[in-house]
Amino acid sequence: MARTTIHLMRHGEVHNPQGVLYGRLPGFHLSELGHQMAEQVAEVLSASGHDVAAVITSPLERARETGAPSAAAFGLRATTDERLIEAANRFEGLPVNRDRTALARPEHWLSYINPWRPSWGEPYTDLVSRMRGAVLDALGQVEGREALLVSHQLPVWTVRLWLEGRPLAHDPRRRQCSLASLTSLTFDGRTLVGLSYWEPAGDLLRRAHDMVPGSSAAAEVIGAPQERA
Numbered sequence: 571m572a573r574t575t576i577h578l579m580r581h582g583e584v585h586n587p588q589g590v591l592y593g594r595l596p597g598f599h600l601s602e603l604g605h606q607m608a609e610q611v612a613e614v615l616s617a618s619g620h621d622v623a624a625v626i627t628s629p630l631e632r633a634r635e636t637g638a639p640s641a642a643a644f645g646l647r648a649t650t651d652e653r654l655i656e657a658a659n660r661f662e663g664l665p666v667n668r669d670r671t672a673l674a675r676p677e678h679w680l681s682y683i684n685p686w687r688p689s690w691g692e693p694y695t696d697l698v699s700r701m702r703g704a705v706l707d708a709l710g711q712v713e714g715r716e717a718l719l720v721s722h723q724l725p726v727w728t729v730r731l732w733l734e735g736r737p738l739a740h741d742p743r744r745r746q747c748s749l750a751s752l753t754s755l756t757f758d759g760r761t762l763v764g765l766s767y768w769e770p771a772g773d774l775l776r777r778a779h780d781m782v783p784g785s786s787a788a789a790e791v792i793g794a795p796q797e798r799a
Contacts (some may be wrong), residue, residue, distance in 0.1 A: 571758045571759035571761075572713050572714035572758075572759065573714065573756060574712060574713055574714055574716070574717075574756070575715075575716040575717075575754055575755065575756050575757070576705050576708050576709060576712075576717050576754070576755045576757070577622075577717065577719065577752045577753070577754045577755075578701075578705075578719050578721060578726045578729070578752065578754070579636065579637075579719065579720045579721070579752050579753075580720075580721065580722060580723050580726055580747050580749060580750060580751050581604070581608075581630075581633045581635075581636040581720060581722065581749070581750070582600050582603070582604030582605065582606075582607035582608045582632070582635075582636050582749055582750045582771070583600065583601045583603045583604035583607060583749050583779065583780070584598050584599065584601060584604060584632050584781065585600065585601040585602075585604070586779075586781055588665050589665050589666065589667030589781065590663065590664070590665050590666075590667075590781075591659065591661050591662055591663065591664050591665075591666045591781065592662070592663075592781070593656055593657075593658070593659045593661075593662035593663070594655060594656050594662065595662060595663060596630075596631065597631070598630075598631060598632055599632060599635060600631075600632055600635045600636065603774060603777055603778055604632070604635070604636070604749070604750075605635065606771075606774060607636075607749060607750035607771040607778075608635065608636040608638065608639045608771075610750070610770060610771040610774065611636075611640060611752070611770045611771055612640040612642070612643040613643070614770035614771075615643065615644075615770070616640075616643040621715045621716050622640065622644045622646070622715070622716045622717065622718050623646070623711075623712040623716060624646065624711055624712050624717040624718070625637045625641040625644070625646050625649070625717070625718045625720070626648070626649050626650070626651050626654065626704070626708060626717060626718070626720070627648055627649075627650050627651070627654060627719070628650065628651070628654040628720060628722060629650045629651075629652060629655060630655060630656060634648065636720050636750065637718065637720040640718050651704050651707075651719075653701065653704040654701070654704050654719055654721040654722075654725065655721075655725075656725065657691055657692040657697055657722070657724045657725060657728075658691050658692040659690065659691040659692070660690045660691060661673065661690060661691075686739040694728050694739065697724065697725050697728040698729055698732045698738070700725075701721070701726075701729040702729060702732075705719070705755065706760075709757060723745060723747045723782050723784060724782070726747050726753055727740075727746070727747045727784075730753055733755070733765060734765070742782070742783035742784065743785070744784075744785060745782075745783065745784035745785065746767055746784065746785050747784055748769055748772070748775055748780075748785075748786040748787070749771070749775060749780060749786070749788055750769070750770070750771040750774075751767065751768065751769045751770075751771075752767070752768050752770065753765070753766075754766045754767075754768065772787070775787040775788045
């Protein structure tokens with residue numbers, strides 16, 4: 571049977587000086603360093619003999635910008651897939667890394683009823699379902715070759731947990747899905763035979779600031795001081 575590899579890539583660093591939980595909000599683009607990360611991944615993939623036949627991204631700006639250099643490197647036209655989009659989150663738009671007390675306000679308490687689902691956002695099972703569908707469709711599209719699917723940390727990490735048979739509810743600080751990282755799935759026909767994680771732009775992480783938790787060398791985005799009236 572044909573060996574096919576689907577690379578699940580997390581987007582590069584985002585320009586987010588206020589530390590906003592941007593989620594699916596429009597207007598959040600890669601930082602200068604984020605563009606460097608995307609370029610470096612494209613260079614590594616093209617220089618090391620990879621056979622990428624499709625680049626498919628989340629429709630959000632940061633994902634499309636991350637996938638563009640790889641598409642160009644392999645002479646492809648990147649396409650988008652809504653199933654690769656960031657997880658929905660009720661705290662979207664809050665500057666949570668500037669003011670952590672915002673999450674403790676009474677109006678948010680009902681969001682914490684069921685952390686196993688989780689009750690503050692898109693259910694983990696829904697994330698798995700849509701990411702699995704995107705992977706299977708890409709698998710059929712590039713059989714015997716490789717595809718690069720650019721998504722976001724939580725969707726990538728959740729589908730990895732599912733593939734590894736681990737509980738979907740987890741400590742966000744333990745996610746292994748750094749900026750511009752690749753979680754690579756190797757299939758023999760439709761059977762998953764290998765899963766690996768690697769960071770083609772890992773040397774840039776120490777210069778990065780990250781919004782979301784995880785095991786990474788990137789520093790945490792704190793954001794500008796809150797203005798007082």
